[in-house]
Amino acid sequence: MAAAVDVNPPLEDEKQISTQPPSLSLSTGLAVRLACRSNTLTTVTSGLAPTHLQANLIILPSRYAADFRLLCARNPVPCPLIAESSTAGSYTCIKSCNNGLSDAQILSDVDIRRDAPRYMVYRDSQLAKKDCLDICSEWTDDHVAFLIGCSYSFESALKEAGLEDRHTKLGRNVPMYRTNVPLCPAGVFTGGTYVVSMRPYKASEIERVREITRGYSETHGEPIAWGWDAVARLGIGDIDAPDWGEVSLTLTKDGRFLGDMVGSEEEVPVFWGCGVTPQEAVMRAGIEGTVMAHSPGHMLLLDVRDHDIIQS
Structure with missing residues (x-):
């Protein structure tokens, strides 16, 4: 059997971060986002804010947005699209991609650049930075963020x-x-x-x-x-x-x-x-420019609750 090894060895420019256990006091999506925003939470998000939906992130140059929407529509099991940036460049407002949920129900008071515990950065389809605490320096007015459903939910x-x-x-x-x-x-x-x-x-x-x-x-x-x-x-x-x-x-x-x-x-x-699928799709596609995503397991917590999306 395989030895217990790090399957994602750190890159040289990766920021050093703590691995403190998640706080049980983080009972809402907003509380988790604010903790991430202040860099007091850098752990995986499994078990945090029970019943609040968690989302995978993929952030693309706007010229790839239409193709990515189509990818999600054609592959709804690994890529269930919940929401996206309201406009290119917006990291504080999202628009719902679910006909039954309003924008405000899904997410408010957000900074997509800072509200996940850790991020990945790809340049020209190659991993450039791993486990960043934020992506403020990489974000541009041309980027569009997509929120993909997560099984932690x-x-x-x-x-x-x-x-x-x-x-x-x-x-x-x-x-x-x-x-x-x-x-x-x-x-x-x-x-x-x-x-x-x-x-x-x-x-x-x-x-x-x-x-x-x-x-x-x-x-x-x-x-x-x-x-x-x-x-x-x-x-x-x-x-x-x-x-x-x-x-x-x-x-x-x-x-x-x-x-x-x-x-x-x-x-x-x-x-x-799994919502890491879009990151793999980006790597396989060989697209140009800067793409950003959550680090696997380090999700964006939403305001919407699981009972709001459950289907009988």
Whole structure:
């Protein structure tokens, strides 16, 4: 099995940041945003502000905005589009892409450049900076931010049903993997594939997990695959070596590697579409200019609540 190694080694110009555990007092999306804005919160956001939606971020030069909207429309499971900048260059106002939600319901009092715990910066489709505390120096009047649904948003419902994930309890980052599942192309965005997040459950729990998450189509919905045979079908070479997230969370409760449990019904991998998919699509597309995004697991917290988007 794979050794526990850092799958995202730091870049030379990366800012040094703390890894303090998340504060239990951050009970609203606004409270989390303000903590990020003041650099007092730099951790992953799983478990913060329960029932408040969390969003992935991708920020593009405006000339790619129409193609990206089309990419989301054609691939709603990994790229569920919730909102975008009200105008090019706006980092304080968003417009809803959900007919049932107003702009104000989704998000207010925001600075998209500073209100996620950490950010990534790409230049000409290559990662240039990682885990930045803000992107103020990179933002221009030509940038458009897109808010993509995140599976962290249904974790409150899973917890309420007694199905809380280990990463949520620990305040850690869920494991994420590149797959061989192709995205439907859109404009410049060609050749992309799904990224998936993984949470292990008992085989007896999976149908209940599917049932609970099915209504959260704005935040990836139910799993796209589950079971030990799904690992190979998705093109994941080693379940114990995620491309992003915590290697330690591929360990079982008793400290064994998850890969050692192949065939077990006590630890079964379950996979969801993941909002890191747009970042991979940008890398594959080879687009020019500066693109920004959240660091995987470090989401933008919204004002809208999970009960506002759940579908029966």
